[in-house]
Amino acid sequence: MSQAIAGQAPDGTKAQRVYLLLRDRILAGQLAAGDALPGELRLAELHGVSRVTIRRALDGLVADGLVERRVGSGTVVCAPAAPPGQIIADFATLIPQLRRMGEETTARLLAFSYDLPPAPIAAALGLADGARVQRAVRLRLSGGLPFSHLTTHVPERIAQGYSEADLATTPLFRLLEQRGVVLDHARQAVSAILAPPDVAQALEVVVGAPLIALTRVVYDDRGNGVEHLTALYRPDRFSLEMMLARVGEADARHWAPVPANPAKMAS
Structure with a gap:
């Protein structure tokens, strides 16, 4: 694993902020x-911090192999290592791709318990007061490198049909179907967040690094919520793409998503 991927963020909020800003511009x-x-003085002026803070931020970039200090030239940008095995998903076919991803990558179970869910998750799943869920936290890896941090909540009445060991070795979609759940549709949203400490450690990024955040609620054929997923992805190892087409007439022309290929959806 290259040091540029691992991240060597300096301690201290200001130094870390400058480090992240410069690192992201380089990458x-x-x-x-x-x-x-x-120069350090100019960087300090641009970022509104002290030269000591700039020096600490630059030390982090040097440790990452993103810059080097040269006599007579100052601090010079190095060529960043190419991200290994980046996974690219088509937004229009995201659900089947995520399912295939679960079968072609490996997972590490980080946490497993039965709990009362937070109110927003209980509401999203349509659970009655006092109903428990199985909460599982998994780290998904591709080529031995972590790219996603997954937290799932599944109603207890469904989750009791499989074990902690099953979840550590088998994709959740498959476990649900083995329980007789007929997966029908899902609602999902994509946003971005900054990595909290526990997630940052698992994904091998610095605290506060930007992550792609996907929230999905899956429903069965009767409209019951059967899974709530919060997935956090490293943007250097996972990206979402969407094909767009220009549609409409005259002044009403606009960009619209290209319909998913049925054959690809069935894969």
Whole structure:
């Protein structure tokens, strides 16, 4: 694993903020290999912090192999290592792709318990007061590298049909279907969050690093909620894409998602 992937963030909120801003600009290609960064005094002025803070942020970038200090040239950007095995998902066919992903990648079970769910999750699943859920936290890896942190809540009446060991080795979709659950439809939303400490440690990123956040509620053929998923993805190892087509007439023309390929959906 390259150091640029692991992240060597400095301690301290201000230094970490500067470190993340500069790191993201380098990884996004806004600062190219060979570019010289402004001097410490100029960086301190630009970010409204002290030179000591800038020095600590730069130390983190040096440790990551993203920059190096050269005599006579100052701090120069290095070529970042290419992210290994990035997973790309088509938003229009996300559900079957996530299912296939669960079968083609490996998972590590981090936590497992039966609890009363938070009120928003109970409401999303349509649970009665006092109904418990099985809560499981898993880390999914591709090629031995972590790319997603998954937290699932499944109603106890369904989850009792499989064990902790089953969940550690078998995709949840398959376990639900083995229980006779007929998966019918889902509602999902995608946003972004900053990595909290426990998730950052599991995904091997710095605290506060940006993550793709996907929330999905799955329903059976009778409209009952059977799974609530919160999935957090490393953006350097997972991305969402969508094909768009220009539709409509004259002034009403606009961009619209291209309908999913039925054959691809069935895979």
